[in-house]
Amino acid sequence: MVRPVKKKQIPNLQEAIKETAWKQIAEFGTPALSLRAIARELKITAPAIYNYFPDRDALVTALIIDAYTSFGDSQIEARDAVKGDNDLARLLAIGLAYRNWAHTHPQRYQLIFGTPIPGYEAPKMEVLPSAARSLSALVSIVEKLRVAGKLKITTFPRVKKEYQESFEIWKKYGGDADLLSMSVAMIIWSRVHGIVSLEIANNLPPFGSNGDELYMYEMNSIAKQFFTE
Amino acid sequence: MVRPVKKKQIPNLQEAIKETAWKQIAEFGTPALSLRAIARELKITAPAIYNYFPDRDALVTALIIDAYTSFGDSQIEARDAVKGDNDLARLLAIGLAYRNWAHTHPQRYQLIFGTPIPGYEAPKMEVLPSAARSLSALVSIVEKLRVAGKLKITTFPRVKKEYQESFEIWKKYGGDADLLSMSVAMIIWSRVHGIVSLEIANNLPPFGSNGDELYMYEMNSIAKQFFTE
DNA sequence: CACTGTAAATATACAGTGTTTATTTACTCT
DNA sequence: AGAGTAAATAAACACTGTATATTTACAGTG
Structure with missing residues (x-):
C-alpha cells in the first residue's frame, strides 16, 4: 500500500497535524514535540508532514501563532x-x-x-x-x-x-x-x-x-x- | 587504540566536560547541547562521559549549579x-x-x-x-x-x-x-x-x-x- | 617483580530524531 | 482515454542519548 484512497484519508490534514501536536505537547511537554510521533499517531509517514509544513520550525511557528x-x-x-x-x-x-x-x-x-x-x-x-x-x-x-x-x-x-x-x-x-x-x-x-x-x-x-x-x-x-x- | 596512556589523557575530565559544554552553549545556544559533540571536541567517545555524569540531565544540573x-x-x-x-x-x-x-x-x-x-x-x-x-x-x-x-x-x-x-x-x-x-x-x-x-x-x-x-x-x-x- | 582487581576508556549496537530523495499512486483535467 | 499533477510512501542519511560488553592502564599486594 502506497497511498490510501481519499475516503480513508484524514480530511484537513494540516489542522489534524496541529491538533495532534497540541495533544502531544499537553501530554509530554513542549520539548518532546516530534514529527515522527505525530505521524505515528495519525498513521501516516513522517515525510508526509512536509507537504503541509516545510520543516519542523514552520510547524512550531504555526503553533505559536x-x-x-x-x-x-x-x-x-x-x-x-x-x-x-x-x-x-x-x-x-x-x-x-x-x-x-x-x-x-x-x-x-x-x-x-x-x-x-x-x-x-x-x-x-x-x-x-x-x-x-x-x-x-x-x-x-x-x-x-x-x-x-x-x-x-x-x-x-x-x-x-x-x-x-x-x-x-x-x-x-x-x-x-x-x-x-x-x-x-x-x-x-x-x-x-x-x-x-x-x-x-x-x-x-x-x-x-x-x-x-x-x-x-x-x-x-x-x-x-x-x-x- | 582503546585507551590512551594517562599522560595523553585530559586531566580533570569532569571539569573539561563542563567547560566544553559551556563553550558549545555559548556558541550554538543552550538547546544544541550534545554529549556526542562534547566528546568529539575532547577527542573521547561519548560513553566516556558517563563515567563522570550518570546521564545528560546530570550534566545539565551540574551546569545549572x-x-x-x-x-x-x-x-x-x-x-x-x-x-x-x-x-x-x-x-x-x-x-x-x-x-x-x-x-x-x-x-x-x-x-x-x-x-x-x-x-x-x-x-x-x-x-x-x-x-x-x-x-x-x-x-x-x-x-x-x-x-x-x-x-x-x-x-x-x-x-x-x-x-x-x-x-x-x-x-x-x-x-x-x-x-x-x-x-x-x-x-x-x-x-x-x-x-x-x-x-x-x-x-x-x-x-x-x-x-x-x-x-x-x-x-x-x-x-x-x-x-x- | 609478577599478579590481580578495579576503574576508565573504547567498540558496538539500539532506538529514536529531522530531513532528503526517488518512487508510486490517486485524482483531475483536457 | 490519456496526460499531468499532487500527495503519499519507501528507503536512506546523519544525527542524537544511552546500554552493554570488552579492552586496557594503572594501583596495590604477595
Missing part, C-alpha cells in the same frame, strides 16, 4: 466582558485573564514566551500580527485611560529611535495608541509576565491561600502607581 | 562593593548587577530560569542551595532595611502554609531573614526578572539610548514603593 491567537482572544473577551465605563475594572479583568490563561495552558505560555524548542527561533515578522493583537487589549485600555486623563505619569523613557519604526508596525496589528500608552503597557506586561513566568516554572511559592494574592497585590500596585481614581 | 554560583557571586560582589551604610545604594547595585550578569550570560540565564533543555526538569533539592545563595544578597539587604525601619509596608500576602517549610530550607542556604523581607525580595525579583527575561528573549524593545532606562525606571519604582528615604 495559534497560541497567540487563543491568548489574544481571551484577553479581548475579558476586556469586553466588563460592562459600563469602569476602565480600571477592565484593566483588572485583563490582568486576571492573563494569569488565568497562562495557568490553564502553561505549555502554550512557555511556547510563546520561553524558548523550549531546541534551536528554534521565532520568525518575528510572521508572528508579529498575532503577537501584537494579543497585547492590544491591554494597550487599548491604557490608551483609553490616558485619553480620559487618568494616566498619572506624563513622561517615560523613550524607545530607541531605530525601534520606533517597529512600533509603527505594531500599531498596524495591535491598534493605534500613543507611544506613552504603549510604553506603560509594556512595563505592566513585564511585571505581570515576571510573576506568571516564575509561577509556571515553579520558581515562586504560592502566596495566599489560593496562590493568587501576590498577583492581586501586584495588580493593585500597578493601578496605584500608574493611574488615578 | 555552576551558573547559579557564578550569578550569586556577582550579586554578592555587587552588594559588598558599596562602601558605607547606604543600603538603598546597595539595593540598586544588586539590581544593576542582576541585569548585567543576565546580559553578559544570556544562555546561562535562560538555563537557570527558562526551560531550554528538551525534557529536562531541575531536581529542586540539588539545585536549591546554590539557588538560594544567589538571591541571598537581595534578601539580606531587604532584611537590613526592614530592621532599620525603612520598609514602608508592614503587611504582605503570606505564603501558603505547606510552603513555609520550604522557606525554612531556603533560610539555611540563603541566610536568615524575616518572612516579610523574603516576600518583598521575591516580588522585587519577579519585577526584575520580568524585564530581563523579556529583554533576553528579544520581546522588549530597548528603552532609552542605552536600553537601560526602563530598567532604571523600574528600580526607582521599587525603591519608592517599598522603602523610605
Whole structure:
C-alpha cells in the first residue's frame, strides 16, 4: 500500500497535524514535540508532514501563532466582558485573564514566551500580527485611560529611535495608541509576565491561600502607581 | 587504540566536560547541547562521559549549579562593593548587577530560569542551595532595611502554609531573614526578572539610548514603593 | 617483580530524531 | 482515454542519548 484512497484519508490534514501536536505537547511537554510521533499517531509517514509544513520550525511557528491567537482572544473577551465605563475594572479583568490563561495552558505560555524548542527561533515578522493583537487589549485600555486623563505619569523613557519604526508596525496589528500608552503597557506586561513566568516554572511559592494574592497585590500596585481614581 | 596512556589523557575530565559544554552553549545556544559533540571536541567517545555524569540531565544540573554560583557571586560582589551604610545604594547595585550578569550570560540565564533543555526538569533539592545563595544578597539587604525601619509596608500576602517549610530550607542556604523581607525580595525579583527575561528573549524593545532606562525606571519604582528615604 | 582487581576508556549496537530523495499512486483535467 | 499533477510512501542519511560488553592502564599486594 502506497497511498490510501481519499475516503480513508484524514480530511484537513494540516489542522489534524496541529491538533495532534497540541495533544502531544499537553501530554509530554513542549520539548518532546516530534514529527515522527505525530505521524505515528495519525498513521501516516513522517515525510508526509512536509507537504503541509516545510520543516519542523514552520510547524512550531504555526503553533505559536495559534497560541497567540487563543491568548489574544481571551484577553479581548475579558476586556469586553466588563460592562459600563469602569476602565480600571477592565484593566483588572485583563490582568486576571492573563494569569488565568497562562495557568490553564502553561505549555502554550512557555511556547510563546520561553524558548523550549531546541534551536528554534521565532520568525518575528510572521508572528508579529498575532503577537501584537494579543497585547492590544491591554494597550487599548491604557490608551483609553490616558485619553480620559487618568494616566498619572506624563513622561517615560523613550524607545530607541531605530525601534520606533517597529512600533509603527505594531500599531498596524495591535491598534493605534500613543507611544506613552504603549510604553506603560509594556512595563505592566513585564511585571505581570515576571510573576506568571516564575509561577509556571515553579520558581515562586504560592502566596495566599489560593496562590493568587501576590498577583492581586501586584495588580493593585500597578493601578496605584500608574493611574488615578 | 582503546585507551590512551594517562599522560595523553585530559586531566580533570569532569571539569573539561563542563567547560566544553559551556563553550558549545555559548556558541550554538543552550538547546544544541550534545554529549556526542562534547566528546568529539575532547577527542573521547561519548560513553566516556558517563563515567563522570550518570546521564545528560546530570550534566545539565551540574551546569545549572555552576551558573547559579557564578550569578550569586556577582550579586554578592555587587552588594559588598558599596562602601558605607547606604543600603538603598546597595539595593540598586544588586539590581544593576542582576541585569548585567543576565546580559553578559544570556544562555546561562535562560538555563537557570527558562526551560531550554528538551525534557529536562531541575531536581529542586540539588539545585536549591546554590539557588538560594544567589538571591541571598537581595534578601539580606531587604532584611537590613526592614530592621532599620525603612520598609514602608508592614503587611504582605503570606505564603501558603505547606510552603513555609520550604522557606525554612531556603533560610539555611540563603541566610536568615524575616518572612516579610523574603516576600518583598521575591516580588522585587519577579519585577526584575520580568524585564530581563523579556529583554533576553528579544520581546522588549530597548528603552532609552542605552536600553537601560526602563530598567532604571523600574528600580526607582521599587525603591519608592517599598522603602523610605 | 609478577599478579590481580578495579576503574576508565573504547567498540558496538539500539532506538529514536529531522530531513532528503526517488518512487508510486490517486485524482483531475483536457 | 490519456496526460499531468499532487500527495503519499519507501528507503536512506546523519544525527542524537544511552546500554552493554570488552579492552586496557594503572594501583596495590604477595
